[in-house]
Amino acid sequence: MRPMRTGLFGGTFNPIHNGHIETIRFVINAFNLDRVLFIPSAQPPHKPGAMLAPAQDRFDLVQLALENEPRCSASDIELKRLGPSFTIDTIRHVIEEEHGLYYLIVGSDAFFDMGSWKDYQSIFRLIHIIVMQRMDFTPPMNKVTEFIHQTISSHYTLKNDHFEHPEMKSIYVCNTPKIAISSTQIRDRLMNKDPVAPYVPKACKDLIQRKGLYQ
Ligand code: ATP
Secondary structure, three states, X not given: OOOOEEEEEEEOOOOOOHHHHHHHHHHXXXXXXXXXXXXXXXXXXXXXXXXXXXXXXXXXXXXXXXXXXOOEEEOOHHHHOOOXXXXXXXXXXXXXXOOOEEEEEEEHHHHOOHHHOOXXXXXXXXXXXXXXXXXXXXOOHHHHHHHHHHHHOOOOEEEOOEEEOOOOOOXXXXXXXXXXXXXXHHHHHHHOOOOOOOOXXXXXXXXXXXXXXXX
């Protein structure tokens, strides 16, 4: 039996939007993943701000958005942990629970920021990385290579579609469709009372309005 293939997709999800969902659908097919855990951060170390909705509301929105998404589910692992939500702690927790193949899925903007994440070298030792394209952050391969060699390890080499390392896990750059949606844009639209229907699932839009979030 082949090992279960799990994607971990962390984020602030402030709020979740169709860009998150559509790109993950693509990654699930491309990597034949059995499941993807969407993991909202309770206290994002990189994104403190007044416009951050309560963690439980962001989690509820993720859960609603994924109701009809096969192979996707919301995980409350970071909500249950006290203190800042560091990705390395989440990875350790999840991979210790069950044997399998694990992939951390990040947008290219988040990927290029990983050098500032807590204990990031350990992240690359523990879990494969899938980098998704993002509208303003389409990474030319030479920029990716340069970043990997300067920030992570000069021993990574490019093999067809991914970077390999003798001791660390692989890094895949995935040609996800470019979907020009961000949570920032949605919060701005909500504040300006502009419609958000095309950008977030309907059930999420309804809950946001019922709770008066971001307004
Ligand atoms: P904000 O606008 O508040 O910075 P965001 O839209 O980037 O938020 P996050 O919750 O911070 O949303 O993103 C979680 C993860 O999803 C990150 O790895 C991010 O790069 C990725 N991501 C978000 N939106 C997209 C998108 N449209 N296409 C590809 N990846 C995305």
